[in-house]
Amino acid sequence: MTVTYLTALQLDAAAGLLQNTGLAANAALTTAIGTYNSTDPIGNLLSTLANSTLANLSNVTIQSLESLASNTCPALADSLPTGYTTLTVDTTLFTGLLSNTATLYMGQGDLTKFAQALSQAQSYVDLTAIFVNSAINSQTYLGNTFTSMNNTITGDITTVNLATQAFGQDLANLGDLINLNDLGNFGSPLGLIQQIYSVTGAIPSVSIMFVAVGIPVNVVLGLVDPTISVTDSIQRLMYTAMQQITGNDLAQILSVLKVTTLGITTMADLLNPIKLFPNSYASLTVPAKGQPRPIYVNSTASVDRALINELPSYIINSLA
């Protein structure tokens, strides 16, 4: 049950409102209408129309009086300005229309009708405000960052790959292989080792192979430190070692990482996008200068070398 309460002032107001007091047509408007209607010219004109039935005035004459000066200066005859075809006045003239309208809005003695009208009107106001403000903001809120409706509705997932089902399946098959918080090192041997070690700790067969290809023992032992950095030449040696890790040793790694991707024959394959995304690599894309650009240009799985000039310079060049 929703907890709700009234304040003292709300309760103070409620008693009178439920007895139809406390709210009324605007006092300044009521006063102004009364004052205007009692001015010498207007008072006499209204008196004329008030007696129109008694004086047996024709409809033509009444209409002439009701529209007097409507196209020149309606204020001098309390008439409705011309051109407002949805409005009509009677013998109480334009100020009568104002007065009657205000009274109608206030419920004609039943303030619950005003409450209903206000609620209904406010609902409409609130709804339209959303549409209007959204329409206005729609022209600026994205700046020049809009790429496509696909990217918009998928949270930019289609920026990576339009074939969402195939790409999703490839990702699912990769288990815990990729650390999404370390994408800057995606594809590097050190990044892969750190991800493996974060999942399971050091794997002896990997360490043995690293030592075998010439990586210093102290470096190999230090790889369990997630903050370690190694030289590029060491990483090159790690890659060489990974190319030689196959069979049961590889199976152990794939098991640890929950990788079920088919076609992985060496540990080094875990750094190769074509091996990682066998079902979807052909439709991998990258936003380059505002446009999606295929990463692989054709069925031969050649990487688009032009990306070197299209990707941000800090991604390409360590001196950028």
Add this chain to the structure above:
Amino acid sequence: MIPYDRLSQIVPADQALACKAISVSLNQIAGITTMTLPSLATVVSGQETTRDLPLISALTVAVPPAVANYFTSNVAVGTGTGNSIVICDVLGTASGFVSAPALGNTISRFSTMDLASLTTIYYTMAQVASGIWTTFEPLSPTVTTTTIPAGYPAAGTYASQDLAIQALIPLAQAEIADLIVRYPTQTSAMNTDWNNMATQLTLEKQLQAQAGLNFANLVPNSTSSMYSFVFNMNSYGNDTQVGGQAQLIEGVGDLTTFTGQAVIAAMREGRNQIGLQSVGITTNGPIPADPNPPPLQANLIPSTYTAQQAANIVVV
């Protein structure tokens, strides 16, 4: 982060470039760094695209200008920010929105104009309509004669009051035309005010129709509607924009009554609450709504076991 020029010295260059491109692309996904790969895989697999919707796929902007223009031209017809609709655009006449100041201006301008001739014409009309200048033929009561005395506009004898009034109408029109020439500033300003009032009334009718608001269909004596109004008074107070709810309700608040003042005070209370709540200050405003004393509880059918009953039930 390892850039391409270094990574390409470690793994095959094409492979390095592809990995860097993929990392750039994945980083477009907001919040990806806090996801796990399995959760990302699940989300990706379930994403639907605009396939086979060529007109949507071809969009180069999220919302074409023509779409936005439709709303700004057809829906944004109010007086709020960006021509959005405010409550006074729908019900403002009740609160004197537009009309009260416009009529006040008209009264002020009347006082700067010599309206004596126009008054005389209207006065003559009123006298004619009142019948004091009309006589009935003794032998034929349906036949009348109306005589506007000498010295009054359109003086003369007419076969009916209607004809006498018709004789006066052109004189009124001529006098008004003369006043427009003599008082161009006042009459122009009054025309602006009166057009504004008529525009306001027209807008209200238009928006009420769009809102489906038909006063003839409102439910009489709907107490629950008033309860809702009372519950919302605090929030009404916080819509302080020009033409907003606070202005509307202040405009219709009858300040000569305790109730009317309580309504205005409740809106002020609502505005205070926002500031107070923002820094954690509580007030004594809320009245406890729980019954006091607590209601007596009904004797319901026993629904729990005694220890002995439970022991008897247990199967060893």
